[in-house]
Amino acid sequence: MTPAPAQSIPGFDDLDLDWLRARRSVKWNRPDQNVLPAWVADMDFPTPAPVVAALHDAVDRHDLGYPDWPDGSPLRRVFAKRMAERYGWAASADRVREQTDLIQCLQLILHLATTDGDAVAIQVPNYPPFLATLRTMNRRVVPVPMEDTDDGWRMDFAALDADVKRSGCKALVLVNPHNPTGRMLTHDELGELAAIARRHDLLVISDEIHAELTYAPHRHIPFASLSDDAAQRTVTLTSATKAFNLAAIRCAVTHYGPDRLLALRDAQPPDLYGTVSPLGVVATQAAWEHGDAWQRDLLTVLDRNRRRVHEVISRRLPLVRHHLPDATYLAWLDTRPLSLGEPPVEKVLRNGRVLLDGGVPFGPEAHGFLRLNFATSQPILEEILARVTAALSSREG
Structure with a gap:
């Protein structure tokens, strides 16, 4: 070589x-x-060595029985603490729910919050499973083109505003940092998106799985941290899998901003959408606390x-x-x-x-x-x- x-x-x-x-x-x-x-x-x-050690410890103790999580897994508390320390976002542990991965998170939210034929805005290009999900679930895609400029990839907010109004859009899938361009939206750009979401009463489904893989001087800003209005209309999806190389651990978290949506989710049969493996929780907690x-x-x-x-x-x-x-x-x-x-x-x-x-x-x-x-x-x-x-x-x- x-x-x-x-x-x-x-x-x-x-x-x-x-x-x-x-x-x-x-x-x-x-x-x-x-x-x-x-x-x-x-x-x-x-x-990461702390993740390996935590998994070995669980297996060596033969601790593979049903977990004792009467109030949800420990990830709810760990996630909220990490968001506060890293980004100054006062995420509520009570609003966190566990899922197996981000694609399942997105599909569940679309299932609960939208219906057949509803319009959903999403940046393009985008992560193929997200686009495939919208097609399979028969949601009308409102494309939000990422434009290649001399200063990098940019979004046309005026066009987005018009397209959302014309289509009767119900939700925006926001991938930030963006996959595949690697673009990180600034505070001002997120503010423009928040204004559009407020003006058209959009649910914002914010995929922030790459947030911890950000290079200085850029800084990740959780969309839900922008304002009270943004917090109340945003569902945040994330996981330790990208930033700690744990894709097969099958563990992600969803933070629900809208009261109605969280109540709707919790009204479903508890195992209908599957439950996370305790080993996935062990690995994620070790990554977030010791990695x-x-x-x-x-x-x-x-x-x-x-x-x-x-x-x-x-x-x-x-x-x-x-x-x-x-x-x-x-x-x-x-x-x-x-x-x-x-x-x-x-x-x-x-x-x-x-x-x-x-x-x-x-x-x-x-x-x-x-x-x-x-x-x-x-x-x-x-x-x-x-x-x-x-x-x-x-x-x-």
Whole structure:
């Protein structure tokens, strides 16, 4: 592999390819052995030591019986405390409910708060399972285009206001930080969204799962923390899975702002939508209470990697548009100026032996785009970038 261009960080940059390929998760198990995966949003790094220790402790104590949670899992309290300490948001533990993952959270809220044919606004491009959920549930999509400007990705708030009014929109799905562009909305931009939501009485479903993967000087602001009105109309979805690499732990939380919606949710049979595993709660609690040191090292690595991606793409593929992401470990690359004549995902896989995400699953506007996951070691990232840039430069095919 290409030598690492900067100092390596133990625990993050000493990954072994055989160890990664022995994993049974989809990221490394699905591609052929000669393909490097940089597609699905899992990180390659080892699980944080405090999480491993907490899981071992539960298993070693044979503590796998029914949990004693008469007032909900301990995550309700831990979540509220973390929001207060990190963001100054006075989230209420009494309004937190556990679910298995963010997609289930979104589907449950849409099921309870909207009905067949209702209009729902969502940023585009967007996380494919969210768009697929809206299609499957027959909600009319009101697209909120993310516009590529010289200053980065932006939203057209005037157009959103008009589209919401014209469509009779019931809800806004807000993904902030945004997947796939990595854009973090500012306080002023969130304020404009809050004004639109108030003016048209929108339910705001705020996906904030990437909030802890934010790079200075950017700062995450929970939408529900903006005002009393925003708090009362917002359902916040989050999880430790992205920021601590725990996707398979199947544990997420929903914070309900609207009284009516929380009452409606609690009126359902308690197990109708499934319950979280106690091991998922153990892992999440350990991450949130004891994983901050690991996360600080992680952000150092990811900050270095995002800058390296931007540098290499800008130098080797100057026609490809790319903005340094404010958050996440995902790079969103516009290859349309290359006039490839085929989907770039296919070209990179065939000519470069790298599996990326991108294209129309992220929305019709995403044709010609690639999403590159840079949450890996420095040597592996260098090899991925060498292969991707060579494949996109090739005229073969």
